[in-house]
Amino acid sequence: MVTDNDFRDPDFRRQLNETVNSLLCLKVVPIFNENDAISTRKAPYEDSSGIFWDNDSLAALLALELKADLLVLLSDVEGLYTGPPSDPQSELIHTYVKEKHEGLITFGDKSRVGRGGMTAKVKAAVYAAYAGIPVVITSGFANNNIIKALDGQRVGTLFHCEAIKWASIGDFDAREMAVSSRECARRLQTLSSQERSKILLDIADALEAKEEEILAENEADVAAAQQAGYENSLISRLAMKPGKISSLANSVRVLANMDEPVGRILKRTELADGIILEKTSSPLGVLLIIFESRPDALVQIASLAVRSGNGLLLKGGKEAKRSNAILHKVITSSIPPTVGESLIGLVTSREEIPELLKLDDVIDLVIPRGSNKLVSQIKAATKIPVLGHADGICHVFIDKSADLDMAKRIVLDAKTDYPAACNAMETLLVHEDLVQTGGLNDLILELQEKGVSLFGGPKASSVLSIPEANSFHHEYGALACTVEIVEDVNTAIEHIHRHGSAHTDSIITEDKEVAELFLRQVDSAAVLHNASTRFSDGFRFGLGAEVGISTSRIHARGPVGVEGLLTTRWLARGSGQVVDGDKEIVYTHRDLNLEA
Amino acid sequence: MVTDNDFRDPDFRRQLNETVNSLLCLKVVPIFNENDAISTRKAPYEDSSGIFWDNDSLAALLALELKADLLVLLSDVEGLYTGPPSDPQSELIHTYVKEKHEGLITFGDKSRVGRGGMTAKVKAAVYAAYAGIPVVITSGFANNNIIKALDGQRVGTLFHCEAIKWASIGDFDAREMAVSSRECARRLQTLSSQERSKILLDIADALEAKEEEILAENEADVAAAQQAGYENSLISRLAMKPGKISSLANSVRVLANMDEPVGRILKRTELADGIILEKTSSPLGVLLIIFESRPDALVQIASLAVRSGNGLLLKGGKEAKRSNAILHKVITSSIPPTVGESLIGLVTSREEIPELLKLDDVIDLVIPRGSNKLVSQIKAATKIPVLGHADGICHVFIDKSADLDMAKRIVLDAKTDYPAACNAMETLLVHEDLVQTGGLNDLILELQEKGVSLFGGPKASSVLSIPEANSFHHEYGALACTVEIVEDVNTAIEHIHRHGSAHTDSIITEDKEVAELFLRQVDSAAVLHNASTRFSDGFRFGLGAEVGISTSRIHARGPVGVEGLLTTRWLARGSGQVVDGDKEIVYTHRDLNLEA
Incomplete structure (x- = not known):
C-alpha cells in the first residue's frame, strides 16, 4: 500500500530536532473574550459555514498563526479511515494523500464526543497541511499518542503537503524484510542437518569461486576509504588480505562439519506413564546484527545463522559497502530456492535501522558488534533483547x-x-x-x-x-x-x-x-x-565461534557461543493423556537418560 | 534531597492525558511584523531591561496568552544548576522551589548559544510557573528531551507554582527501594545454603505463629471487597481458607529443603593446563513481581526469591492490601539483620509501578502474574525483560x-x-x-x-x-x-x-x-x-514451583520453574596464566566431569 511507507521517523525526528525550540501544549477552547489578541483578528479561514468556531479549525488557524512545526488533532477514533471506522473492511489511512484520498473517503458520522466530527477535522487538517503545517489526527483515548506522534511513530493519519512525493519512495519495508526472513528461516529449519551443512559447503565453494570479484569490490572500498582520508587502522580492518577468502571458506567448512546445535535434547522427563517430555534446543527466529568495518564478519555471521537455523538481517559499515554487497550476493545465491534468498537480508542504509529496531514482534535478538557507543545507542533505541556489552570496566x-x-x-x-x-x-x-x-x-x-x-x-x-x-x-x-x-x-x-x-x-x-x-x-x-x-x-x-560478550543477566551471560543464537522448545509425546483436574493421572516426573 | 522526589510521572501524565487536546510545536522567534496580533499587544512582562525581546520571556508570555499546559524552554545545558554547570560540585536542580532556591543560585554566564542566558530563562520560567503554567528548562542538545518532558520523565529543571508542596511528599523513592533490595540480595548470596534454608524455615514458623493476625487482616480485606461489590470469583480467590496458613507454611518448608539451585555447576572445562572454567548458576539480582488478588502468591514468590538468592519488589492487588501488608511484615521480620528487611519491598500504590519499570539498570526481570491485559501493559511500559505471556491461543x-x-x-x-x-x-x-x-x-x-x-x-x-x-x-x-x-x-x-x-x-x-x-x-x-x-x-x-509461562524466546521459554530466576556466571581458577597474544598457551578445551 502506498501509504504504508516508513518515512516518518527519519523525516519527522530530524525536523523536530532541528527546528523545535519551545513547545506549548494547549487545550484549544473556541471561546475568547473580546480583549483577546487572537480572536479579535480577522481569521483567514472564517467562512460562512461557521467552521471557524469549531476547535479543530481554530487549532489549525492558531498553528498557522504561530508557524507551528506540527499540529496534533485528537479524535475519538484512531484517525481517518477509508470507510466507517466500525466497518472491519475500512482501513486506517496512515498518510493522507490529497490527490488520492480526496472524494474517496466516507467520513462517517460526526465523532460522538464534542463538536467537530471527522469531516471538520479533515478540512482543518488539509487546510493547515497545505499551508505548510504538518498535521496528525489521532485518538485522544489511546495512551501517549501525542508523544508517539512527536516521536515520529506511525499513529493516526498524517497530513503533509509533500505526502504525494513520499508515496513513491516507500521502497524499504522493514517489516516485510523481517517477516520474509522469518519465513525462510522456518523453511531452513525443516531441512535435515545434512542439508544445512550442504548449504554451508556450497557457500564455502562459492566464496572461493568468486574470489576475484570479491577482492575487486573490496579494493574499491579500500580505495574509496583512502581517498576519504579514513584512519589507517580502519583501512587495515577493511582490507581483505591475500588468502583471506580461502581462510574464510575454510572456517565456513568447519561450521558445516560441527555437531548439529539445533534439536539437541537438553532434558528428558517421564511425566507420567506413557508421556515423555523433552527440552530441546531450537533456533531463536530472526537475528539483526549490526557490525562495523570488517567485511569478513558478514561471512562468519551469515554462516552461524545458517548453522543455527536462524533468519538474519545484516547491517555493515558504510565504508565496506561494496564488499558487503558482493559477499551477501555470493552467500545468498548459494541458498537453495526451497529456503529462499530472503533468509539473509542486507540493510544498506542507516536510516533503515530505527524501523527495524521497532519490530520486536518479528526480530528476536539484536547483536551490535562494534564500539561501546554503538551498543549503547542500540540498547536505548529498542525493546528487542540486545546481546552485547556497553562497558567493559x-x-x-x-x-x-x-x-x-x-x-x-x-x-x-x-x-x-x-x-x-x-x-x-x-x-x-x-x-x-x-x-x-x-x-x-x-x-x-x-x-x-x-x-x-x-x-x-x-x-x-x-x-x-x-x-x-x-x-x-x-x-x-x-x-x-x-x-x-x-x-x-x-x-x-x-x-x-x-x-x-x-x-x-x-x-x-x-x-x-x-x-x-x-x-x-x-x-x-x-x-x-x-x-x-x-x-x-x-x-x-x-565456545567455538564467538557471537559476542554479554553483560545482560538474562538469556546468555559473558562470552557467548552458538547457544546464544538458540532457545528451547518443550516437546511432549503422549498416548492420549488428559489432565482432567489431575484426578486420575499419576505424575512420576522421572528424569530419563538424554540418549533415547 | 528534597527536590529528588518522583512526583512527575503520575502528576504530569495525568494532567497531560486529561487536559491536552491539541499540541503545537513552535519555534518562538522574537520578531513580528507590525500587523501581528501578539506583538502589538502590551506585554505585561515588558520591562526596562528589554527582556521582552528575548525569546524565553516571549515564550512565557505566549504560553500564558494561550493558557498552555506546559512550556518547555531549551538551553545548552541540562537545566538549572546550584552553581556553574562546569563545576563538578554543582548539582542539577530537578525541581525549582522558589522559597528555597531564590537567591541561592549562581546562574553562571549567559548561555553560549543565542540570546537569553540562564538568568533570563529562570526569570521567564518563574514568571510563567507562578502564573500557573508549568515550565521545564532542559537541554536542546540531548536527544528527545522534549518528548521525555512530555512523558513525565525527570529531565532538566521543573518550575511549578506548587513545587513547595511536593517538597514534603517525596517519600517513595523507586530507585532507593530497588537498590536497597539489590544490596540485601548480595548479602543474602553470601550466606551458605543452610543459612538460606534457615530463613525459609523461620518464615514458615512465623506464618504459623501469626496465623490469627493474618486471618484477621484477610477477613477485613474480604469484608471490604464484599462491601465494594466485587465479583464472587475474586472474593473467593482473596479469602484465605482454614488450613491455608499451615499449607503455605508447609510449602515454604518444602522449598527450604529443596536442592540448592544457586551455585550449581552446569559445565566444567579445562581451558589449558592448570586453568579450569566453570559455568555456574547464579541469582538474577532483583525481581519485580506484580500479582493480582490471591495473597498466598506473596508467600510463594517471597520464598522462591529467598531460595534463589534474589531481591524482590512486590506489588499485589489493592483488594488484598491488608493481607499483603501483614504477610509482608511477617516474612520480612524473619529475615536476619545481616541480610536486611529491604530484601523484599512491598509496593503499595499503583502509581509507583511506572517509576519502577524505568529502572532497567537495577531491576533484572519483571514477572506479571495476572490477566493478559496486565502482561501486555507491563510489556509495553518497560525495557526490563518481562517473563510472561500476553496471549495463549x-x-x-x-x-x-x-x-x-x-x-x-x-x-x-x-x-x-x-x-x-x-x-x-x-x-x-x-x-x-x-x-x-x-x-x-x-x-x-x-x-x-x-x-x-x-x-x-x-x-x-x-x-x-x-x-x-x-x-x-x-x-x-x-x-x-x-x-x-x-x-x-x-x-x-x-x-x-x-x-x-x-x-x-x-x-x-x-x-x-x-x-x-x-x-x-x-x-x-x-x-x-x-x-x-x-x-x-x-x-x-x-519443574516444582512455577514461576510463570513465558512466550518470550529468550532466557526461559514455556513453563518456567526456579531456573527462570537464575542466570549464570563463568568462574575460572588458574595458576598464573596470561594470554600474551596466545603465543605460548596451549588450549586444551577439555570437557570435565561436573563433579569436581
Missing part, C-alpha cells in the same frame, strides 16, 4: 597474599595484551598491606615502564603521587588505567560492585579462602582467580 | 489418522478442564478427510453437548452451519472455541504460525511421521503429540 585485585611475580605478569597482560579490548583491565585494586611491603611500588614501576599512564583514586593518588582519576567508572581502552588501594577483599568486592560493569574481574591471591570468597561474591559475568581478564572470550573459553 | 490439530476416541477425550479436556487457563485450547483444526468420515461431526456434537459455543473459520462455518469467527487470533478464555478445516498437517502448521501465539499446540495422530513433522516444525514454546494442551504447566512438567 574490568578489575584486577591484588590481595596481600598474592604471588607478586604472578601478579605483575597478570596485571601487565590484562592491561597491555590488547588495551582496546573490552576484557582489558581498566582498574587495578591493591591490598593496602602491599603499600608497606613495596609490592605496590614494584607493580606501578612495571606498568609505567610499559608505557601505561596511571590515574589514582583518592588514596593511591596521594600515596603514589599520580594524577587523580575523574571517575572510577571509566574505560580507557588504551594504555592507561586507574589504581586504588583498598583495605581488603571485601572492600575490593564493594568497589567492583559500585563502580564496575559486571563484565570480568580477577583476583590474584595465594589464599584459597579469599579466592573462593571473591569467586562466590563478585556479581560479574566472568570472575577469575590467578588468571588474566583477557581469557574472558568465546574462543579462549572454548 | 493454543491449537489442537486432529490429523486424518487420529484415533477419534482419543481425539475427543483430548479436545474436551483441552477446552473444558479449565477454560480460562492460558493453556486451554482456543482453536480446533481438523483434517478435511474427517468431514467425509463423519469424525468432525462427532467431535462437534460432543463439544456442543458439553456447552462449548463454536465459531467457524470460512470453511468450517459453512460446512457445520456455525457462526463465523471474527478472527483466528482470539482467546476466548471461556467455554467457546474456533473450529477450522485444513487440508493437511502442513496447512495446520501454517495456520498455527500465522494465527497462534507460540504458546502450546498439540497434534492428535497415529501417524508417527506426521507427528514428528509437527513436533519439529511448530515454533511454539510447547508442542505436544497425543496429549492435552493442559499439560503445559510448571507443576505438570515437573
